Amino acid sequence: MTVETPRRAPLGEWATRLGELAPALSIAEQPFLTHLSLRVRSRAPMAALGEVLGTGLPRQPCTFASGTGRAGAVDVAWLGPDEYLVMAAPGIQPELESLLRQALDGTASAVVDVSAQRTTLSLAGPAVRDVLAHGCAIDLHPRAAPAGTCVQTLLARTGITLLVRADDEFTLLVRQSFAPYLAAWLVDAAAEYRTERT
Amino acid sequence: MQLIPCPWCGPREETEFHYGGQAHIGYPQDPSALSDEEWARFLFFRANPEGPFAERWSHSAGCRRWFNAVRDTRTHDLLAVYRIDEPRPVIS
Numbered sequence: 001m002t003v004e005t006p007r008r009a010p011l012g013e014w015a016t017r018l019g020e021l022a023p024a025l026s027i028a029e030q031p032f033l034t035h036l037s038l039r040v041r042s043r044a045p046m047a048a049l050g051e052v053l054g055t056g057l058p059r060q061p062c063t064f065a066s067g068t069g070r071a072g073a074v075d076v077a078w079l080g081p082d083e084y085l086v087m088a089a090p091g092i093q094p095e096l097e098s099l100l101r102q103a104l105d106g107t108a109s110a111v112v113d114v115s116a117q118r119t120t121l122s123l124a125g126p127a128v129r130d131v132l133a134h135g136c137a138i139d140l141h142p143r144a145a146p147a148g149t150c151v152q153t154l155l156a157r158t159g160i161t162l163l164v165r166a167d168d169e170f171t172l173l174v175r176q177s178f179a180p181y182l183a184a185w186l187v188d189a190a191a192e193y194r195t196e197r198t
Numbered sequence: 199m200q201l202i203p204c205p206w207c208g209p210r211e212e213t214e215f216h217y218g219g220q221a222h223i224g225y226p227q228d229p230s231a232l233s234d235e236e237w238a239r240f241l242f243f244r245a246n247p248e249g250p251f252a253e254r255w256s257h258s259a260g261c262r263r264w265f266n267a268v269r270d271t272r273t274h275d276l277l278a279v280y281r282i283d284e285p286r287p288v289i290s
Binding site for chain 2: 061062079080081083137138151152153154159
């Protein structure tokens with residue numbers, strides 16, 4: 001007999017401390033999102049994939065695309081020349097996986113559920129670029145990193161994937177085991193922005 | 199900190215990369231025909247030039263792809279960066 005244990009969000013215990021950083025920086029964890037690793041070659045049936053995802057695969061390195069397809073709203077991030085990360089609502093791993101498998105039927109490709117690897121943080125607020133700049137070497141100025149940018153890099157020596165959604169709105173993916181460390185670092189780095197700037 | 203231009207991601211800090219040694223070393227056609235000395239030479243002996251040197255690098259904190267680079271060992275200037283399936287560019 002297996003015992004069902006309730007899932008615990010990796011940063012559940014950090015929600016209050018992260019919430020206290022608002023309004024300069026509002027951080028909310030979105031745990032348990034569906035993350036599928038998609039490995040496809042350029043000869044893959046892009047039309048069938050596009051129908052499932054609601055968007056084409058991002059063609060440019062270091063970008064992501066969003067769409068609403070047969071599996072609902074998804075983000076597809078470029079992780080490598082033949083590697084993509086499909087992000088969708090929690091709990092739809094089996095459906096999305098089988099839809100993608102059907103679309104890719106007979107081609108050299110792979111769809112792997114990697115949802116347990118990362119947790120997702122939504123970052124927004126006027127200080128978000130300043131806080132990230134304390135530990136990230138990437139130029140996050142809107143001119144250098146416009147909306148639609150997706151970079152894999154180091155933030156405070158931790159490997160992250162950073163999606164730029166708008167000028168001061170980011171999505172940050174981090175390994176679950178590194179998430180408490182990164183939350184502690186974010187709370188520390190955001191300390192000087194906590195009072196409203198006048 | 200030195201910036202290394204990844205062929206996919208563009209210039210990134212060197213801490214995102216790992217070094218992979220000399221590039222363009224072919225695996226022996228018939229390894230079992232080699233003598234111990236020839237096998238040791240394939241495994242352990244690498245060039246150590248003063249000047250341009252073709253090396254492998256991995257963008258391990260980014261796109262995790264291997265690529266080749268020609269680096270001047272005297273100045274650490276990266277003279278060329280190219281994908282793993284491309285031939286070594288001619289550098290005068």
